[in-house]
Amino acid sequence: MLIGTHHGTFHADDVFAVAMLKQIYPNADIVRSRDPEILRRCDIVVDVGHGKYDHHTNEKVYRENGLPYASAGLIWRDFGAQVLATQEAGDASDILIKAIDERLIQGIDAIDNGVEIEKDAKLKTVSELIGGFNPTWHSHADEHAAFAAAVAFATQILTNQIKSEIARLAAVELVASAYEHRLYKEFLILETFCPWSESLFNMDLAKEVLYVIFPDKSGQYRIQVVPKQLGSFEARKPLPEQWAGKEGDELGSLIGIPDAVFCHPARFIAGAKSKDSILIMAQLALQN
Structure with missing residues (x-):
């Protein structure tokens, strides 16, 4: 050839x-x-x-x-x-x-x-x-x-x-299933991390979902904001301002969650060691 x-x-x-x-x-x-x-x-x-x-x-x-x-x-x-x-x-x-x-x-x-x-x-x-x-x-x-x-x-x-x-x-069906079975309209809860942004934007035409929750590879959990537009850094609802840049005990004491891990200074992602704790953080962020 x-x-x-x-x-x-x-x-x-x-x-x-x-x-x-x-x-x-x-x-x-x-x-x-x-x-x-x-x-x-x-x-x-x-x-x-x-x-x-x-x-x-x-x-x-x-x-x-x-x-x-x-x-x-x-x-x-x-x-x-x-x-x-x-x-x-x-x-x-x-x-x-x-x-x-x-x-x-x-x-x-x-x-x-x-x-x-x-x-x-x-x-x-x-x-x-x-x-x-x-x-x-x-x-x-x-x-x-x-x-x-x-x-x-x-x-x-x-x-x-x-x-x-x-x-x-391959992730489209996982995101679709999680979207269809939401317990709260504002939260998309994934049982495993997968690419979610494009699929979510195609499904969530009413722009109801504010936060995506998923486990990371270490077994901890993350909450990530949904941007206003695909590829944008501006969130539909940022994480609370008082969380920004705080980690470990400082963050845990502030929000009353002992196993809180961090919140990024830009307030687009935060972490906790357990699913229960990350769900509480999601509720707190929603109410903020």
Whole structure:
């Protein structure tokens, strides 16, 4: 198997495209050239050659949302399910494939196509970090070695994103069940910690839930505020001001809970050693 792409300065879209294909074909050789004769010998060519996976043409392919594909998106579109299969992702559902596209690939594609997007500035950082692997103008470093390093970096980013999306989607039912069976409309009580914010915002349209309660990995319990908006630091109802920054006995004496552990100075999260105590803290915060 030969995977072809262009030589010279590389960008996140061609690096990620190669990283995806290397997940499926780990023994494939990478050929970096713009020579048509050399590229013709390759089994798959990305980001060069005016073929199926080169977006540098006047006949661009667009997503339903109007965002044009770059080579990363075109490869993900056609090979995403196979990439997920290598990650033990189980059934590579259309939901998961779409989620990876929306949260990682679209940002990369947009930047390579010169499309400004406001959504998630972190995606631009990914492209900038990949670009940083290119040898500097006054360097004599091997560009092919630099490309290989960038592919390895992109592979880890892709793997982490897939794991994160699998975990998020797996948590939706847990959050939905906890939301449906609330004893108090203001509290979402999780029996195990899981990603909850996006699922809760999709369910809690009336914005009733103020605090999320869950156990941490040490066996203690946490109460966390629900933000006013997804990704915001402003809470629907912050924890009490007098708790801010207090820990252990000082916090316990203040609120009458001996096993209180801490309250963050920003008042967005607090902890106690037992579930009963964290529920009392939740009630106190609600009444405050």
